[in-house]
Structures are given as structure tokens and as C-alpha cells.
Amino acid sequence: MSQTTLAELNACTRTEFIAALGNIFEYSPWIAEQAASARPFVGIGALFETMKTAVERAPAELRLALIKAHPDLADKTQRAAGLTAESDAEQNSAGLDRLSDAEYDAFERVNNAYRSKFGFPYIVSVRRQTKDSILRDFERRLPNDVNTEMQTSVGEICRIAALRLDQLVGADDRLQVHGRLSTHVLDTHSGKPAAGIAIELIELSALGAARVVTRAITNADGRTDQPLIGGRPVPIGRYELIFNVGKYFAERQVQLSDPPFLDQIPLRFAVSEPEGHLHVPLLVTPWSYATYRGS
Structure with a gap:
């Protein structure tokens, strides 16, 4: 992602704004479209809260589509087909591009178990995790019901988005993500x-x-x-x-x-x-x- 400033985002056209922030939430430019109408933003915190609110107030089917837009973790087929640059960098940060055979087998097992039960991919903000903690989190969340996991997934998606926004946008205020x-x-x-x-x-x-x-x-x-x-x-x-x-x-x-x-x-x-x-x-x-x- 190329860097921009909040002042530039406030001043650019609606089309430019959506293009710049369209993948803060994975493959979901509709969130940036809604945020574009709320400009100007006084800080990056206000921008993020606006985008987060758009997700939280969206119909259930749209939130489910947002969840399903995310890739499985450590999936070789999806990596070969091509992840977004953001997802690729995030998975690499946790070492998911260089797993041992035992780690790959463990991720394949829990990915399959999770998808089989819930019908959507397991999502976690991998920049906040190590391989071991992700596998432990998988196991903790598998007993949950679908509604609980949808809420948890949306919360993790918002954490991912906050980190992406922090990397992309320069502003006087900062998000508390470090x-x-x-x-x-x-x-x-x-x-x-x-x-x-x-x-x-x-x-x-x-x-x-x-x-x-x-x-x-x-x-x-x-x-x-x-x-x-x-x-x-x-x-x-x-x-x-x-x-x-x-x-x-x-x-x-x-x-x-x-x-x-x-x-x-x-x-x-x-x-x-x-x-x-x-x-x-x-x-x-x-x-x-x-x-x-x-x-």
C-alpha cells in the first residue's frame, strides 16, 4: 500500500478516496464508499470509527460476505492463486509462508474443521499472533456457535483493518495498535x-x-x-x-x-x-x- 495523508483523503475525489481505502476491509469497497460521504475527518480515529460503524450496522448477509471475502490461513492453493498484497504480507509476518510439515498439517486440520462447522473461514489478526497462538485460538473458538463466531470474526476483521489503516494513512492522531x-x-x-x-x-x-x-x-x-x-x-x-x-x-x-x-x-x-x-x-x-x- 502506498502512503497517503488524512488531509489528502479529505481533499480527494470520492472515486480516489474509495480506491485508496477500498481494501482496508478485504475486498469490500462498500465500506470506504460509506465513509467517503462522512468527510472531512478530524483524525484517523474518526475515520476508523466511521468505517467500523458501517460494518457493525450492515445487514447480516453483508457482514457474512465480508467474512467470506477473507482467505484461509496458510492455504497453499489460495497462496498460489494469489492473495491480496495486504493478506500476503500479514500472513508472512507470522511465518505462515514457511511452515514445517507438522505445522502445515495442523493448520490444514483446523482450517477444515472450522470451515466444516461454520461455513466460513477462520479469521484472526495475524499481526497480533504467532503460529502457536493462532493454533491455540483455533482450538478455543471451535466449540463456539455460529453467531458467536460471526461476532468474533467481525471484531478480528476490524483489528486487521485498523492495522492496515495505520500503515496507510498519516495523521496527527494515531490508532492504538502498537x-x-x-x-x-x-x-x-x-x-x-x-x-x-x-x-x-x-x-x-x-x-x-x-x-x-x-x-x-x-x-x-x-x-x-x-x-x-x-x-x-x-x-x-x-x-x-x-x-x-x-x-x-x-x-x-x-x-x-x-x-x-x-x-x-x-x-x-x-x-x-x-x-x-x-x-x-x-x-x-x-x-x-x-x-x-x-x-
Whole structure:
């Protein structure tokens, strides 16, 4: 999606407005058509609420058509036929384009079970999820009735739309769709921030390979220059942070055993609030370490 501004959307023609926002809701330009008549918008929040209201007030058959416009997750046939650019990027963000055989089999099983029961595709905002959390969500939602799943699906569609709108439109206000994951290393042996420690953030997977999310080096304040994850939701799931502390203490000529008692420290934790701020610090000496859940 090419970037635009709210001012440009307020000033453009109705046809241009619909063309720009027609796929904020998957293959459903009628939502942008309704929003076009409500211009000008004072902020992106007002624009999103107008589009969301159009969905919520639409007849049931139109909401069902909106749900059915979405693709199945991790479906090889649909990917070969061609997804929308937005859906393709969203599925790739969760690693659904590179599943292990076990993961693919699991997704095929739950997709088929869900469609067989409800008659429409399972929908979730995958930018807020990992592969593991999506599979768990599938299982949680399968016992629901059709009406509950239609309501849940519309809610997830609105989350998808909010993230798409946030990426597409620049405005003075912002939608509350981003989270943050950060860390901080304190050398409690010397009583100062630990600079120069190599950190690796890994997304864990029950059925597939672990995936490196990012690598960073702590700065003079013992923090990373940028959040480990920022400017987007922090996907629900299980993670591991690996801190390379042995090299750090050796370079400071701290007397260590050979090999050092602590070399790489792995911290495993879970994320449950994609739009929250999760801070995972490390307090470390050559012989001990501690952590806590910060914010």
C-alpha cells in the first residue's frame, strides 16, 4: 500500500478516496464508499470509527460476505492463486509462508474443521499472533456457535483493518495498535549499566523451528537503541532472550572460571498483550542473574 495523508483523503475525489481505502476491509469497497460521504475527518480515529460503524450496522448477509471475502490461513492453493498484497504480507509476518510439515498439517486440520462447522473461514489478526497462538485460538473458538463466531470474526476483521489503516494513512492522531518489547541489562557486580552485550530475541514454536526476531547490542545505558519490537503489535506467543554475558565480563577483566560459570543466559517468557509494553530486564553478575516483568 502506498502512503497517503488524512488531509489528502479529505481533499480527494470520492472515486480516489474509495480506491485508496477500498481494501482496508478485504475486498469490500462498500465500506470506504460509506465513509467517503462522512468527510472531512478530524483524525484517523474518526475515520476508523466511521468505517467500523458501517460494518457493525450492515445487514447480516453483508457482514457474512465480508467474512467470506477473507482467505484461509496458510492455504497453499489460495497462496498460489494469489492473495491480496495486504493478506500476503500479514500472513508472512507470522511465518505462515514457511511452515514445517507438522505445522502445515495442523493448520490444514483446523482450517477444515472450522470451515466444516461454520461455513466460513477462520479469521484472526495475524499481526497480533504467532503460529502457536493462532493454533491455540483455533482450538478455543471451535466449540463456539455460529453467531458467536460471526461476532468474533467481525471484531478480528476490524483489528486487521485498523492495522492496515495505520500503515496507510498519516495523521496527527494515531490508532492504538502498537505495542513495545524492550530490555535493559544492569551489571550489578560493578553497579552500572552493561554496555556492549549482544542480545538475540527468538520466537519459539511448538511444531516448527524457532525464529530469530532481532539481534541487538546494548548501549551505554544498558538498553538497545531501538525497542526489540516496536511500531507494531508484539505478537502473542512464547519467546527467548539470549544475553551473551561471558564475553562482556571477560573484556572487563573480571576474574572468571574457565569456562565461565555464566556465558549465555537464556530467558524464556510469554507475551499476552500485543498492544502493551513489556519490559524484560536482566540484572547480572558473573555468578548470578535475576529478571522481572517490567512495563
